Amino acid sequence: MTNIFYVEYDAAHNSNFVFDIPEGHPCWLLVITQTPAQFWVDGKLKDYPPHCAVLFEPHQKVYYRACAEQYINDWIRFESDEPYVTETSLPFGKPFPLDDPEYCHKLFQLLVVENSFKKDYRESSIDCLLRTLFNKLLESYFQEEISPQHYNLLKLRAAIHNNPSHPWTISEMAKIISISPGYLQLIYKKLFGLSCMDDVIHSRIRLAKEYLRHHLYTVAEIADRCGYRNVEHFSRQFKQMTGSSPKRFHKHTGSLTVGTADSDEINP
Structure with missing residues (x-):
């Protein structure tokens, strides 16, 4: 008790x-x-x-x-x-x-x-x-010694996850926590198990899946809301990460609006 x-x-x-x-x-x-x-x-x-x-x-x-x-x-x-x-x-x-x-x-x-x-x-x-x-x-x-940058990295990762559509770059992320881009990539992957840019991509695709499940947006609109300026690039990354095109993913889970502007992306 x-x-x-x-x-x-x-x-x-x-x-x-x-x-x-x-x-x-x-x-x-x-x-x-x-x-x-x-x-x-x-x-x-x-x-x-x-x-x-x-x-x-x-x-x-x-x-x-x-x-x-x-x-x-x-x-x-x-x-x-x-x-x-x-x-x-x-x-x-x-x-x-x-x-x-x-x-x-x-x-x-x-x-x-x-x-x-x-x-x-x-x-x-x-x-x-x-x-x-x-x-x-x-x-x-029981964790290994916590590095001086540990808490700054946690804040940076939270910012990425909370705003994945932001046009993140390695240089900008490194500047935020006042370290070099090379060192950022080294310690970020050591702490979280993936690179900072891979984390951005994972966060964007996770957000895209939520849009595909629950919102009436076209593929182009979802790409834009997730930080992609090129809808074909979004569709390629989505399929690479999920094994499915946005259209096929929607068929099983969401309520995607199919528009003519999306014909190339939704019919790979």
């Missing part, structure tokens, strides 16, 4: 913020930082960068403080007898960097929402969210 006593996200404090519980809480405390902070670890205060997680077990000394103009975190106090908590491999009281802080932040937002519902309806959802959160924490803890 798991019970949340309190959960909050985007908790903001000034530069004088200090959290000091010498005997700890009688329950678990999980803190995820969004800004730099100092934590009491191994008998002394240590500086930690943003996007760290730290798990305190019941009755463990808790001490952390702001070390910048503002301190912001997500945190949760809870009790649980679930093995994914009580038998976790995570360290207690020692911050470690998160590989995907935005994902964890969204889980905290969902936990706040679920915790506001009546007890009868929230227990299974809360347990599922906490299990997912602890899985993400374990992934982060």
Whole structure:
């Protein structure tokens, strides 16, 4: 059983913020930082960068403080007898960097929402969210060292996925995170398993599939909405990625409007 006593996200404090519980809480405390902070670890205060997680077990000394103009975190106090908590491999009281802080932040937002519902309806959802959160924490803890560009790459990838129709170029992407184009291609593929331009193409084709499934657009209109200035190029890439032409894909899933302007693309 798991019970949340309190959960909050985007908790903001000034530069004088200090959290000091010498005997700890009688329950678990999980803190995820969004800004730099100092934590009491191994008998002394240590500086930690943003996007760290730290798990305190019941009755463990808790001490952390702001070390910048503002301190912001997500945190949760809870009790649980679930093995994914009580038998976790995570360290207690020692911050470690998160590989995907935005994902964890969204889980905290969902936990706040679920915790506001009546007890009868929230227990299974809360347990599922906490299990997912602890899985993400374990992934982060056992991941190789996070590079200085890690979080910039995550933001860049989010921008690509949120706006795939933008005319992305390697030079522009490299400029956004202030590194060379060659280095961007190297570290992007190492982190995500595909090149930055392949990620753009995957995002555009994914968007095109949604248009083909759910909207009354011609192939030419979909190509334009997905960032293609040449409809034949769009059709070739779509078939290369999906094994099907846009027209054939539509026949099985969507509601494509067939127009005369699309005759070349939809009848390959």
